[in-house]
Amino acid sequence: MKKIMMFFVMSSFIFAAGCKEESTQKTSEKTVEKSVEKPIQQVKTKKVGMFIAFNNFRDEEYQITKETLENAGILVETISISKGIAKGMIKITANVDKTVDETNPDDYDILVFIGGSGSLNDLDNEKIHNIVRKFYSTKNKIAAICLSPVILAHSGILEGKKATVWEGAKDELIKNKAIYTGKSVEIDSNIITANGPESAKEFAKKIIEII
Numbered sequence: 073m074k075k076i077m078m079f080f081v082m083s084s085f086i087f088a089a090g091c092k093e094e095s096t097q098k099t100s101e102k103t104v105e106k107s108v109e110k111p112i113q114q115v116k117t118k119k120v121g122m123f124i125a126f127n128n129f130r131d132e133e134y135q136i137t138k139e140t141l142e143n144a145g146i147l148v149e150t151i152s153i154s155k156g157i158a159k160g161m162i163k164i165t166a167n168v169d170k171t172v173d174e175t176n177p178d179d180y181d182i183l184v185f186i187g188g189s190g191s192l193n194d195l196d197n198e199k200i201h202n203i204v205r206k207f208y209s210t211k212n213k214i215a216a217i218c219l220s221p222v223i224l225a226h227s228g229i230l231e232g233k234k235a236t237v238w239e240g241a242k243d244e245l246i247k248n249k250a251i252y253t254g255k256s257v258e259i260d261s262n263i264i265t266a267n268g269p270e271s272a273k274e275f276a277k278k279i280i281e282i283i
Contacts (some may be wrong), residue, residue, distance in 0.1 A: 124188070154191045182214060205228060
């Protein structure tokens with residue numbers, strides 16, 4: 073009888089030890105699972121291609137728009153017809169990152185055209201119009217301020233869309249079948265237009281909203 077009792081005691085002890093060991097192992101496995109961190113998903117930095125005249129871009133429109141976008145964590149590359157130092161209408165200068173010929177529009181989330189008296193001289197041409205048409209057909213986001221909405225109008229993408237521009241150029245928008253609203257900033261179908269330097273801050277904020 074004692075032998076039988078000893079057998080049951082020993083069996084219970086072995087069973088309990090085995091359960092404890094198995095439980096410890098499972099707990100250890102769970103701890104290891106928790107300690108393995110999931111890889112952090114990289115958030116793609118938004119990127120803007122900002123087109124300016126090499127001579128006589130509008131200072132405030134460039135500076136305020138660029139700084140506002142960069143403060144929001146957006147990468148801005150300055151594009152013009154030549155490499156080097158572009159000159160504003162008033163006093164500032166800008167380092168050109170890429171020429172129009174070096175630029176691949178597909179690298180950007182949105183294209184932005186800055187105004188100024190030189191904008192139509194340097195950027196209102198068939199090469200730029202083709203870039204605008206192709207980009208808008210694929211990325212569907214584009215912006216222009218001051219005189220530069222005329223470039224969009226001449227490219228054909230403003231037809232039937234609400235838009236604004238520097239007041240002295242409104243006839244060009246109307247002639248190219250845009251719906252001129254006269255607002256400081258207008259947005260229609262992810263096309264942002266603004267009428268001048270006083271609207272630069274709001275213009276930049278609208279870009280941040282849709283990018």
